[in-house]
Structures are given as structure tokens and as C-alpha cells.
Amino acid sequence: xxxxxxxIIPKRALISVSDKSGxxxxxxxxxxxxxxxxTTGGSxxxxxxxxxxxxxxxxxxxxxxxxxxxxxxxxxKIHGGLLAVRDEPTHAAAMAExxxxxxxxxxxxxxxxxxxxxxGAGLDETxxxxxxGGPAMIRAAAKNHGYVAVVVEPGDYQAVLEGIDAGGIAxxxxxxxxxxxxxxxxxxxxxxxxxxxxxxxxxxxxxxxIGGRLQEALRYGENPHQWARFYRTGEARPGVSTARQLQxxxxxxxxxxxxxxxxxxxAEFDRETPTVAIIKHAxxxxxxxxxxxxxxxxxxxxxxxxxxxxxxxxxxxTLDAEAAARIVEIFTEVIIAPDATEEAVAIVAAKKNLxxxxxxxxxxxxxxxLTVRTVAGGLLVQSRDNGVVTAGDLRVVTKRRPSxxxxxxxxxxxxxxxxxxxxxxVYVKNGxxxxxxAGQMSRVDSSRIAARKAEDAAAAAGLTGxxxxxxxxxSDAFFPFADGLQAAVEAGATAVIQPGGSMRDDEVIAAxxxxxxxxxxxxxxxxxx
Numbered sequence: 277x278x279x280x281x282x283x284i285i286p287k288r289a290l291i292s293v294s295d296k297s298g299x300x301x302x303x304x305x306x307x308x309x310x311x312x313x314x315t316t317g318g319s320x321x322x323x324x325x326x327x328x329x330x331x332x333x334x335x336x337x338x339x340x341x342x343x344x345x346x347x348x349x350x351x352x353k354i355h356g357g358l359l360a361v362r363d364e365p366t367h368a369a370a371m372a373e374x375x376x377x378x379x380x381x382x383x384x385x386x387x388x389x390x391x392x393x394x395x396g397a398g399l400d401e402t403x404x405x406x407x408x409g410g411p412a413m414i415r416a417a418a419k420n421h422g423y424v425a426v427v428v429e430p431g432d433y434q435a436v437l438e439g440i441d442a443g444g445i446a447x448x449x450x451x452x453x454x455x456x457x458x459x460x461x462x463x464x465x466x467x468x469x470x471x472x473x474x475x476x477x478x479x480x481x482x483x484x485x486i487g488g489r490l491q492e493a494l495r496y497g498e499n500p501h502q503w504a505r506f507y508r509t510g511e512a513r514p515g516v517s518t519a520r521q522l523q524x525x526x527x528x529x530x531x532x533x534x535x536x537x538x539x540x541x542x543a544e545f546d547r548e549t550p551t552v553a554i555i556k557h558a559x560x561x562x563x564x565x566x567x568x569x570x571x572x573x574x575x576x577x578x579x580x581x582x583x584x585x586x587x588x589x590x591x592x593x594t595l596d597a598e599a600a601a602r603i604v605e606i607f608t609e610v611i612i613a614p615d616a617t618e619e620a621v622a623i624v625a626a627k628k629n630l631x632x633x634x635x636x637x638x639x640x641x642x643x644x645x646l647t648v649r650t651v652a653g654g655l656l657v658q659s660r661d662n663g664v665v666t667a668g669d670l671r672v673v674t675k676r677r678p679s680x681x682x683x684x685x686x687x688x689x690x691x692x693x694x695x696x697x698x699x700x701x702v703y704v705k706n707g708x709x710x711x712x713x714a715g716q717m718s719r720v721d722s723s724r725i726a727a728r729k730a731e732d733a734a735a736a737a738g739l740t741g742x743x744x745x746x747x748x749x750x751s752d753a754f755f756p757f758a759d760g761l762q763a764a765v766e767a768g769a770t771a772v773i774q775p776g777g778s779m780r781d782d783e784v785i786a787a788x789x790x791x792x793x794x795x796x797x798x799x800x801x802x803x804x805x
Contacts, residue, residue: 279363279423283444285379290314290333290356292349292410292594293321295385295430302433304381304526309440311381313474316348317341334379349409357381358416362423362688375669381436381445382417383427386410388512390467399475403536411461421454422447467510474644484657486648491517497529504529509662511645515539515779519612522621524631527610531588534558535610535633538590541695542662543638545688552576552599555588559715562694564708569599575708581606581736582727588612592638595620604630606707614638619779663800665690670773670796671784678771678794681706682748686796689750694802700752701726701760703744708765710743719755722764730767744768752802754778765791775801 289311295364296319301322303313315323315330323330333349334340341348345387345449357379360782370376370565387407416424425445432453464724466485473480488507506529508517516535527535538555538669545551545565552572554562562579566572569591577584589603590608595611597619602799603611611624612633624632634793645660667683689704689781696702696714701722703711712734713726730743746766757763761784764772772788777795787794 280363280447280783281444282447283439284380284425284427284441284450285309285444286311286445287379288312288314288356288379289381289383290349290354290413291319291330291378291383292333292413293319293385294385294387296322298430299323300328302430302437303328305437306381309437314379317345334532349378349413352376354379354413355416358413358424359420361422363421379424381425382413383433384410384414385430386414386464389393389464389471393467393471393510394512396512400469401595409465411464412699414457414461417502418454418669419455421450424449426453426457428453428457432456433644443447448579463489470510470646471542472648479659480646480657484655485545485742486655492526494529495526496534502529506532511583513639513643513645514614514635515639516612516633516635519633519635519780522616522634523625523628523630524610525629527631530557531610531631534588535590537695538588538610538637540639540641542590544641544691544694547592547638551592552583553590554579555590558587559697560692560695560709560712561587562712563688565688566707569593569596570602573599577606578733579658579709579712580733582732590597595624595632595634597623600624617658618804633706661694661802663694663802665798667801669798670801671776671778672794672796673776673781674788674793674795676789676792676794678748678796682771682794684746686750686771690773690798690802692754693750694804696804698754698803700750700751700802700804700805701764702750703727703747703764703767704750705743705747717768719751719760720757720763723749723767725759727763727767742768746772746783750774752780752804754801755784756780758783761787761793762791769793771795773798777800777801 291313306313307329313330314333316333320332321328337351337353347629353376356376360371387405389405393404393407394415399567417424430485439449461531464589465485469485489508490505491508494504494506496502512532516532537558538553542551542553549565550569551565553560554576561583562576564572564575566575586607586609589608595613595616600620610631614637615634623784624630641664642662647658647660649656685704689702692698693702699712699719699722703726711726711730713722716722727744734743747769748771749769751762753773756778772793773793
């Protein structure tokens with residue numbers, strides 16, 4: 277952009293905000309610097325009541341606000357004032373001819389659409405919170421940032437005032453504010469399009485908008501040479517993005533990723549049954565239910581105590597003192613739970629670097645949503661895996677039917693397998709994982725690794741025999757050959773839960789019958805890459 281002034285001292289500012297924090301002090305500071313303030317609706321009312329001299333936009337346009345405020349700033353005297361290139365003769369002539377005065381500072385934050393959706397508002401209220409005039413003005417001012425400064429959130433008020441006092445708002449500042457303004461309207465429109473996709477059944481169409489608001493700049497990314505930031509979308513889903521951090525050092529990129537994985541997993545289980553999941557590198561290394569959280573943690577830890585060192589612990593109920601005391605016995609990075617008692621908080625506080633997060637609730641496994649992954653030059657977008665398998669969905673395919681105890685463990689194991697990187701094999705006995713094989717190219721290798729980890733855990737506990745003896749086993753996808761199932765037989769499994777659907781299902785079923793195993797098909801696959 278050429279011909280623009282390096283610095284501008286605004287003569288006229290237009291303020292129209294939903295978030296009125298800091299509004300009165302900022303507007304008063306502008307008027308004290310000789311800047312005329314134009315306002316609309318609620319902003320005018322608040323400023324006038326505070327004794328700040330303002331001019332109503334309707335007095336400038338000569339046209340009143342109409343249609344319940346839907347139309348108030350969509351007028352040439354507003355957009356002409358924002359878009360005019362001040363030193364372009366034809367623009368200056370048009371301003372003079374039509375009585376248009378320049379607007380040099382625009383302060384607009386948008387109707388709270390994201391917050392409206394997050395609190396579950398109805399259709400009509402949600403639609404009324406789609407801002408039209410605000411984005412139009414923001415985009416106009418941002419386009420003309422050579423001559424206009426645009427502010428979209430109160431956090432930038434002070435920088436604008438400091439710029440004015442330093443001789444004018446610098447071009448670099450105006451350009452930075454313009455970039456932020458376009459990012460804000462893009463995120464706003466993304467939130468609206470995502471909401472519409474939900475209304476229309478959850479699928480995205482020919483275009484997809486992805487947006488969020490910066491929640492935190494992180495120390496680095498997955499590795500120290502990568503930068504990273506954490507953005508929050510408008511989705512009202514309890515978890516790491518909504519959680520309150522009660523103590524501990526800043527979360528890292530990997531902490532956030534792993535904590536999300538842990539909390540999504542533990543939310544799969546009945547809220548009335550104390551459940552604990554321990555995660556390392558986004559894979560579970562132990563999951564268990566118990567009579568108490570402390571008992572569940574002890575059982576989960578026993579599955580793979582080596583991997584649990586430096587892991588993430590997620591709980592599906594309020595963290596209590598007994599569970600907290602057990603958890604802090606080994607090095608743990610993060611604890612996340614719906615809430616925590618005062619006694620538990622005090623116990624965790626003794627470990628100053630241990631992060632304790634309370635999310636205020638649990639995410640709903642069945643809720644719809646989107647997941648996004650980048651590829652070279654594109655985005656892979658899919659619906660969240662919200663499939664939940666119940667006992668009524670199971671089809672027994674072997675001669676032997678599973679016992680009630682086996683059936684309970686099978687459903688438990690399949691819930692865990694949903695959250696293990698593919699290829700996934702999970703052994704469960706008595707409501708606790710006893711062996712987990714994750715992320716292998718071969719399902720046979722996953723089976724063998726899970727069994728080997730169970731052997732290692734038994735040795736670490738000074739036990740004889742195999743922890744997998746008498747366990748059930750879950751596979752996230754079908755066994756393409758009988759060798760994967762044979763590995764489970766060798767580990768001592770008595771029952772198998774898997775999706776089914778292989779061309780060789782008959783061969784796998786025959787192998788299960790030959791070994792005396794019970795096997796059920798779920799009809800649902802849970803690949804996780």
C-alpha cells in the first residue's frame with residue numbers, strides 16, 4: 277500500500293461493541309484527546325449514562341436504526357467514511373459531494389455468537405446473534421488500514437491510546453490490527469458455518485471453515501524447534517480447553533494433546549463407576565474401574581507402571597484425597613478430573629510442577645463433532661468417532677457364548693480400544709487393562725506386544741503366571757487372518773470382541789471355536805491414527 281501516512285491521529289471514531297469491558301474509560305480517553313465518538317444502540321446508552329459525549333450514528337446517516345437493530349450502520353456515510361482513500365482525488369470529491377466524513381478509528385466487537393451456541397440457545401436466538409453490520413465494518417476498515425485503525429477486542433485499547441500519544445497510530449500497528457480483524461471475522465464465520473453444519477446433520481459442504489481464539493501461546497510445539505499456540509473453538513465440550521488449571525507449570529503442546537486423549541477416554545465409562553485412565557504419548561497405558569478412584573488408579577497403574585511414569589491421569593469423578601495421595605507417589609505430568617476436593621488440591625500442591633485441571637464436567641461420547649488433520653495442501657475433516665457399542669449391539673459368532681463377567685470385560689476392552697492408536701489390541705480382566713498393544717503395522721505384533729507388556733507388569737509386581745490368563749481381548753478392527761487371534765489364545769485369553777467383516781471371518785471363527793473361545797462381533801470399527 278503506497279501513499280498512506282505513517283502515523284494517524286484519529287479525528288472521528290466509531291464504537292459499536294457487545295463486549296463493553298473497558299468501554300467507558302476508553303471512549304472517555306478518546307474524547308479527552310479531541311476525538312469525536314460515534315456510537316450505536318447499547319454502546320451509546322452506556323456511554324451517555326457515564327457522561328461521555330457521543331454522537332449517535334443515526335444522526336450521521338439521517339436514518340434511524342430499524343428492524344430491531346438489524347439495520348443501523350449499513351449506510352454509505354458509514355462505509356464511505358471507512359473505505360475512502362483520503363489522498364485519492366476522486367474519493368475526496370465523492371466525500372465532499374455526498375457529505376461523507378472520514379472515520380479514522382473503528383472499534384467493533386461482534387455479537388456473542390459463539391457464546392450463544394455454547395450455552396445451548398434456541399434457533400431464533402442463535403440466528404439473531406449472527407452479526408451483519410459488525411463484520412462488514414470491520415472488513416472495510418481493515419481493507420483501508422492505510423488510513424483507518426480497526427480494533428476488535430478491548431485488549432488493544434491501551435496500544436491504540438499509546439500510539440495516539442506517541443504522535444499517531446503507526447502503520448505497522450494498523451496493519452497488525454487489520455490482520456487480527458480479518459482473522460477474527462474468519463473465525464466468526466467459521467463458527468457460524470460449523471453451527472449450520474450441525475443444524476443440517478453434521479456434514480460439511482463444499483467449503484469448510486475452521487477457526488478459534490488464541491487461548492495460550494505455548495513454550496514450543498511437539499519438539500523444541502517448533503512454535504505452537506493453543507486455540508479454543510466455540511464448541512461447548514468439557515475438557516482441556518475448558519478446564520481450570522489449579523496449579524502447576526504451563527501445559528506443553530504434548531501435555532494438552534495427551535490430556536485431551538485421557539479425558540475423552542475416561543468419559544466413555546459410567547459416571548457412577550469410579551474410573552481412571554493413565555495416558556502416555558496419547559495412548560492408554562492403564563485403564564481400570566474400582567470401588568473407589570484410589571482402587572481404580574492402583575489397578576490402572578499395575579497394567580504398565582513403567583510407561584505410567586511421567587504420564588497423564590484422568591478421572592471421571594471428583595478427585596478425592598485418597599486418590600490424590602496415590603497418584604502423587606510417582607512422577608505425573610497432569611491430573612484432570614471434573615472437580616477436586618480441597619483436601620486433594622492440598623495434597624497435589626506439594627508437587628509444585630504437577631498440573632491439576634478441573635474441567636467442570638465430562639464430554640459426552642455420543643455427541644457429534646468434527647476432527648481435523650492437515651495434509652500437504654489440504655485438510656482431512658471427519659465426524660468425531662462418537663460410536664458407542666452396547667451389549668445389544670453384539671453378535672455372538674462362536675459356539676460358546678461369553679459369560680456375564682466376560683461380556684462386561686469385553687465391552688470395557690472395546691471402549692479402551694477405541695482410544696488406542698491402530699492397530700490396537702487390549703487385554704482386560706476384572707475391569708482393568710492388563711495388556712495394551714498400540715500403533716503397530718501388524719495386528720499380530722500388537723497382540724504380541726500387549727501380551728509381553730502384561731508379562732513385564734507381572735514380573736515388576738513379583739507375580740508368577742500371565743496377567744492375560746483368563747482375560748478377554750479387544751481388537752479395534754477385524755482380524756484379517758487367524759494368526760492374530762492365535763496370538764491371543766497363546767496369551768491365555770478366553771473371549772474376543774472385534775468388529776468382524778474380514779473375508780476370512782469364517783477362518784477366524786473356526787480358530788476361536790477350536791480353542792474354546794467365545795467371540796462377539798460389534799459391527800463397528802474404531803481405527804485411530
